[in-house]
Amino acid sequence: MSGTHTPWSKRQIAARVAADIPEGWYVNLGIGLPTLVAECIPANREVVLHSENGILGMGPAPAPEQLDTWLVNAGKENVTLVAGAALFHHADSFVMVRGRHLDLCVLGAYEVAQNGDIANWATSFNERVPAVGGAMDLAVGARNLWVMTQHVTKDGHPKLVTQCSYPRTATGTVGRIYTDLAVVDIADGGFVVTDMVDGLSRDQLQALTGAPLSFAMDRTK
Amino acid sequence: MINKQVKDVAAALAGIADGSSVMVGGFGAVGQPNFLLDALGDAGPKDLTIIANNAGFEPDIGLGRLIGRGCVRKIICSFPRGSSTFDTLYRAGRIELEVVPQGTLAERIRSAGAGVPAFYTPTAVGTTLAEGRETRTIGGRDYLLEYALGADVALIEAWQADRWGNLSYRGSGRNFNPVMATAARLTIVQAQHIVALGTIEPDHVVTPGIFVDRVLHVPSGDPPAAAKGSST
Numbered sequence: 001m002s003g004t005h006t007p008w009s010k011r012q013i014a015a016r017v018a019a020d021i022p023e024g025w026y027v028n029l030g031i032g033l034p035t036l037v038a039e040c041i042p043a044n045r046e047v048v049l050h051s052e053n054g055i056l057g058m059g060p061a062p063a064p065e066q067l068d069t070w071l072v073n074a075g076k077e078n079v080t081l082v083a084g085a086a087l088f089h090h091a092d093s094f095v096m097v098r099g100r101h102l103d104l105c106v107l108g109a110y111e112v113a114q115n116g117d118i119a120n121w122a123t124s125f126n127e128r129v130p131a132v133g134g135a136m137d138l139a140v141g142a143r144n145l146w147v148m149t150q151h152v153t154k155d156g157h158p159k160l161v162t163q164c165s166y167p168r169t170a171t172g173t174v175g176r177i178y179t180d181l182a183v184v185d186i187a188d189g190g191f192v193v194t195d196m197v198d199g200l201s202r203d204q205l206q207a208l209t210g211a212p213l214s215f216a217m218d219r220t221k
Numbered sequence: 222m223i224n225k226q227v228k229d230v231a232a233a234l235a236g237i238a239d240g241s242s243v244m245v246g247g248f249g250a251v252g253q254p255n256f257l258l259d260a261l262g263d264a265g266p267k268d269l270t271i272i273a274n275n276a277g278f279e280p281d282i283g284l285g286r287l288i289g290r291g292c293v294r295k296i297i298c299s300f301p302r303g304s305s306t307f308d309t310l311y312r313a314g315r316i317e318l319e320v321v322p323q324g325t326l327a328e329r330i331r332s333a334g335a336g337v338p339a340f341y342t343p344t345a346v347g348t349t350l351a352e353g354r355e356t357r358t359i360g361g362r363d364y365l366l367e368y369a370l371g372a373d374v375a376l377i378e379a380w381q382a383d384r385w386g387n388l389s390y391r392g393s394g395r396n397f398n399p400v401m402a403t404a405a406r407l408t409i410v411q412a413q414h415i416v417a418l419g420t421i422e423p424d425h426v427v428t429p430g431i432f433v434d435r436v437l438h439v440p441s442g443d444p445p446a447a448a449k450g451s452s453t
Contacts, residue, residue, distance in 0.1 A: 051393075052323060052324075053248040053249070053393050053396050054248075054393055054395050054396055055393060067446060068392060069250065069251070069443045069444045069445065069446050069447070070251055070391045070392025070393065070394055070443065070444060071251070071392045071393050072248065072249035072250065072251050072393050072447055073393075076248070076249030076250070076447055077447050078446060078447045087390075087392070087393065087395060088395065089327075089395040089396065089397070089398070089399040089400055089427075090248075090274075090323070090324075090326075090327040090395075090396050090397045090400055091327045091328060091330070091331040091400045093324075093327070094323070094324030094327050094328060097324055098324050098328075098342065098343065098344060117347075122349075125349060128312070129301055129302060129307075129308060129311055129318070130301075130318070130320045131299070131300045131301055131302045131320065132299055132300070132320055132321075132322050132323070132350070133299050133300040133322075133323050134299065134322065134323035134324060135322075136322040136324075136325075136344045136345045136348060136350070137322050137323060137324030137325065137344045140343040140344055140346070141324070141343070141344070167348065167349045168347060168348050168349075169348065170346075170347070170348070171346065171347035171348075
């Protein structure tokens with residue numbers, strides 16, 4: 001397993017996700033790792049960010065002189081609005097989510113299964129304080145669901161698996177996964193690698209993955 | 222003359238009985254009816270069922286205070302994290318919890334206000350939250366039956382209010398507030414500003430006064446700045 005590869009940094013993963021978001025998409029970025037994507041969207045590309053608590057056209061965190069404490073995002077952090085932003089209530093916000101109006105949601109995950117199941121809200125079936133937030137709505141509602149995650153856990157266990165062992169957030173809805181080692185599509189019930197870090201062999205990547213991989217490298221590798 | 226403005230917090234909260242179900246608006250620090258909640262916590266009703274997005278944040282403010290005073294028997298919410306008061310009681314088995322996905326929570330409340338008793342939703346199908354519950358296949362996709370969720374009381378924070386109870390909100394302060402205002406038998410508003418009829422442009426009224434019963438002037442000022450790195 002002693003490859004000479006360097007995993008992509010969180011920032012690099014975020015930049016890959018951002019590069020794949022077309023102009024004009026309405027996008028919800030889940031809390032945690034996916035929020036980094038916002039900073040990586042090219043300045044000349046109009047992508048409209050949605051926040052569950054009632055914002056379309058969410059901008060970055062405020063500079064101190066811009067701080068408006070009446071504006072928070074789904075992570076309850078203070079944010080700004082871009083020109084063209086709209087504010088609305090929670091029921092309308094989830095009309096956008098559940099009604100398939102969002103082009104994309106990017107979520108973090110504990111596990112993704114080869115059939116597109118995602119587990120990202122509880123690490124056991126007896127979670128001490130279960131808390132789901134908007135993840136289940138987003139995971140079934142967005143037209144495209146991409147996951148952004150490390151390829152393996154801190155203990156080295158695969159997060160891309162045949163079947164989720166943690167409680168599922170939604171079934172069969174993940175379309176693509178961006179990890180620190182690879183970009184993986186889900187197609188015909190299996191993982192299809194379309195890109196991977198330099199210096200990592202296909203066998204090495206397979207050994208770090210809990211389900212069979214096929215390869216359809218669509219980039220220049 | 223219609224005048225829904227009340228003179229003090231005791232008049233605003235009058236009649237909230239033990240065992241009531243109480244909706245609480247707000248998301249993060251914004252749109253929280255903390256003045257009403259603090260006073261309700263001090264009044265000390267028993268066995269309340271709270272419907273909110275979270276389970277409070279600061280131990281002695283707003284919903285956190287109400288929970289800490291032992292007024293709450295059960296909480297229905299989407300994300301009960303970030304509240305040490307709730308954590309302690311939940312671990313001790315002294316408070317019940319029903320976790321509802323955030324969009325399902327909003328739509329259950331909206332449905333109650335709209336007179337729709339139940340609906341089918343794709344959210345939570347195939348998860349532990351759907352176990353043992355009715356599902357139905359419609360157009361080839363599976364949906365979960367969810368029931369409307371109304372309440373005895375809704376506590377709301379608004380930006381502007383007039384004596385008819387028309388409301389406007391500021392920033393992300395709408396969140397659950399306008400939906401909850403429609404879904405309770407008694408809707409009580411704390412408003413930053415009381416304005417004359419007609420001051421809120423008809424185009425800008427978000428909650429029409431028909432949904433509002435009582436308005437209390439609470440110029441509590443800007444919400445506190447958010448701490449970095451909290452959760453949903």
